[in-house]
Amino acid sequence: MAVVRGHVGAEAPRADDLPLVDGSAMFIADLNRDGQLWARVVRSPVASAVIVGIEISAAVRHPGVAAVLTADDVPDVQIPIRLPFAATPECELALQPPLARDRVRYVGEPVAVVLAEDPFTAEDAAELVALELEERTPVLDLRAGSGADSVHDRLPDNVVNRVPMVCGEVDRLFATAEVVVSESVVVHRHTGMPLETRGLLAEWEEGEGRLTVWGAAKVKHFNRQALAQMLDLSPQSVRLIEVSVGGAFGVRGEFYPEDLLVPLAAMRLGRPVKWIEDRREHLVATNHAREQLHELEVAASEDGRLLAFRDRAWCDQGAYVRSQGLLPALLPALQIAGPYAWEGFSIEASAVLTNRTPVGTYRAPGVTEATLVRERALDRVAAELGLDHVELRRRNLIAADRMPWVFDLGPQGEPIVYESGDFPGSFEALLAQAGYDDLRAEQRGRAPGGEAVGIGVSAFCEVSAVGPFEQARIALEDGRFAVYVGVGSVGQGVATVLGQIAAETLGVGLERVAIHHQDTADTPEGFGTFASRSTVLAGNAILLAGQDLRRKAAAALGIAEDTLDVDLEYARLAPQRLTGEGTFEKEHPSFTFGANLVLVSVDRELGRVRVERHLVAHDAGRAVNPALLRGQLCGGAVQGIGAVLFEELRYDRTGQPEVSSLEDYLLATAGDVPAVEAVIIENPAPTNPLGIKGSGEAGMAGAPAAVANAVADALGAGAESLALPLTPARIRALVRARELNAQPEAS
Amino acid sequence: MDVLRTEFTLNDMPIEVTLPVRATLADAIRSTGATGTRVGCEEGICGSCTVLLDGRPARACLMLAAQARGREIRTVEGLAAGGRLHPVQESFRRHRALQCGYCTPGFMMLAVGLLEREPNASPERVRAVLASNLCRCTGYAPIVDAVLAAQQALAGEVI
Amino acid sequence: MRPAPFAYERVESVEEMLEALARADGEGAAVLLAGGQSLIPRLNARLVRPRRVIDIDGIAALDHLELDQELRVGALCRHWRLEEATSLDGPWAALREAAAHVGLHPVRTRGTFGGSLAHADPAAELPLAAVTYGAEIELRSRAGQRRVAAEEFFRGPHRTALGPGEAIVGARFPSPKPDGVSAFAEVSRRVVGWPLAAVCVVLHAAEGVIQGARVGLGAVGPAPRRAIEAERLLEGSALESSAIDAAAVAAARACAPAVADGVDEDTRRDMVEALVRRTLAGLAGAVW
């Protein structure tokens, strides 16, 4: 058997498709344990209230009910923050308890759990739990400040923290600028909305003192640690198992109240407990995202050089700081500078509490919001200067020969470093693929027909490949090379990509490799799947583990490593129980470049937007599997189109959500979006041996901005503020306003 | 709790289930162990639960189990035959029409129902029908491509 | 999401249905379950909590569609049958198009004509078609049978003329003039989903002059309604663009949209105007 190479870069088929197409794949709802009980969570019906009493006796008496738990039955613990750099002492004052104790702070907050013999009974009995609540005025305004009621008494002005960042001499730059443009953008609340809702199944084996929880995703090692701590167990006695996951997009797999309640109930009652979130619950219980208000000022020179910006942002955290800590405010601050050669900027992002569902991270968190805000403002600068949108960006993208680029944040903070890339070159590749000049001609050509056609662009730098490390272990087991990693698979095909890297490193066929990531009992400590980090971190750990294995194997056989065919020697190596180990550490995150170009037509009369073309360019460093990469980019871009046109989690003035089902939360369908075109660029990353950059989120990051810019362009409203999402009513309002303005000239 | 016995045909096999009267067809199918029919909303919107009811696509979450009495139900488990995947299944794999795969059985049943009844459906018609179901991962283009390619493959088989 | 408990009863004939309804009247809320495409989502979400569900899905006698001097649609006629009835062309085309817009493709497998009328959503397509065509809804109870004009049947959002113990058994559509033309159009946020505005138009012309016009509007008021002024402006016209414009403006004026789904009144009126104009313009070719 010859040594096999060439896996990396090949469009290998996905390793895990067959059970998904024949229906045999097991998702959490498909798992059952003998004797299991069903959990149903009783949730707050109001946005803000003091809990006067909870009456559970009728529910407890209901036939088929095993128990009803309230805050008094659970340990006095709170859901911890996962990332140390996103935690502050103030965050600790607003963490969420698994069940509300004295106050409820958002519609959907868990207040009790019913355990019953079947899901019907559990839901019936949950209705019998009577809450006596004394309602308070909800805090819903991001700038309510200290005049309002407080979401948490210990944070009276409803601000958890302010995140300041300063680079360069901002005031001087503004003073010398010939053009100053201000833009205020409200990014609306929307979220990941995976097709599968959350779910858990927990079993406690009293004799062994062992707790097993199925249904984990994303960050199972952290969740195991957190759960063990809350339940006062050793982490070794807790096992989290990932089964098939129907999409995660950042929201699925974080530690939620149910992640404690379900295992706790299993321990208390000595029976397995199953919980499946329903879609209406999902809409209030699972993390929301994105809601923030930015006031951005941009200073530029007459010849179209961007000098500086000032951003003030109010970022909704919702009613609690959940496991992602301050990320909703930190991430936009970190990414609002984007790929442009600013001489300075200042940022103050406030993390604000409101009586709405807590906010977490959704695919391309922070960068999506920041890109929307900045790229809208840049179109206004272009309009002000009479410059083509594309030209403005061309003049300001950081040149390749200025890499690595550093935004020095002074003594306050770590500098922002763009380690590599060719931003102008990548941007030109996008324009070339789109045929930008032809598109402009097409736009002019279609105008006389009364069609409103617009072109929008956006560019961004996305933080990715966040550390601190991942580990991999490769063993010769069951006749194959078993690769154990700590990241998760949430439907994105990570097992395939990691398998390609392992096979390439070992020099074996793809079918000879098995990737194991599901079970905390046999996978190495890992940080999980977020921030486009899995392929970069785990991939490089596998590379190191594979090299380690080959080294050990060559030594064991007494042959030169470069002549070793590990597969040929498998029979001789297997009994020796060799394992390859690798740890890839990464101190600093990397920033990757991406850009979008969108062509829309707008039906002025009906206020409908049609995205006719959508291109997304992304510097992947090195594309391990271009087909899967395209899938990530296109899927992400379609989410971005839906976000800016359709999706919105609206609340009324009393803090009641107005969107309660998928009938109101509008996801784009096959008829609403074009076939997205991906432009893959490969400028290898210098900071990891494989040269890869994170890719899971790049399709989303710039899509809403480009669509919004295209719509503004179509309506000749480049210089106006757009309210989002771009509903027919809002489009009509823009059209009407412009018709009114145009009338005096016409008459 | 009131229970009811219902008999229907599932993938050509006679089935008998006894379930609470308020159980849906999705519950009934899944209770037999055929869990490829996924549930994503229980309100008829997402399409994950789409099955064929007497040959036409229908939402299994929008029908009481009792209403399936005497009907022919086909699910994803009934697509492959003789150890071979159905051309629509093959095509979904080849065209990378799935990522997480949660929507996949529903989309495939929707497509099979369409292609069996309208083998000559135009690409516009295919796209319009596919707009009935939701996918959060793929961006849809691969799904549309997969169904159009399967249409070709099925036409080839017939000839 | 599981329905609240209910008693379930399956009936096989109209008589059994009426018996069951009469009996249930004594015991409080009972609902008829047909295709279930509107009812079951609301049952699953516990937005409705009937004590008794009477399943009429299997009453074969109500599942029919007959076209001769008039069109008779049974209460259990599934949407797909209307959608696929190729004989419904010319003056009937709008009815077929309306059916093709109901819900989603798989929903039309199960959804029924009677169910859609009984649900009486202000945005629903088939109630709009029934009003536009001047259909009569046939109601039965143990006390007997009566017919109610569609325009009177729909009383407001989810409110109808159905009395206690009464059920829809079908509807009769009087035949429009055979050489007529018709069309249906709607606009929604996405390519699928509830319309924000819908129009249904039936015209018949002789020698290039409109003899009769019916213009119905949906989703822009508490119940579907005709735009009488627009119809009057069209009759006697040659469907020239000035007549079309005038009718479109009149239709927009005729509607009383509520602010819902984040859509303001002006936008809905704008939509009605555009839809009516485009629909009439599309038919203008067919009239000549």
Ligand code: FES
């Ligand atoms: S679960 Fe049936 S359509 Fe969503």
Ligand code: FES
């Ligand atoms: S593949 Fe994940 S929802 Fe379609």
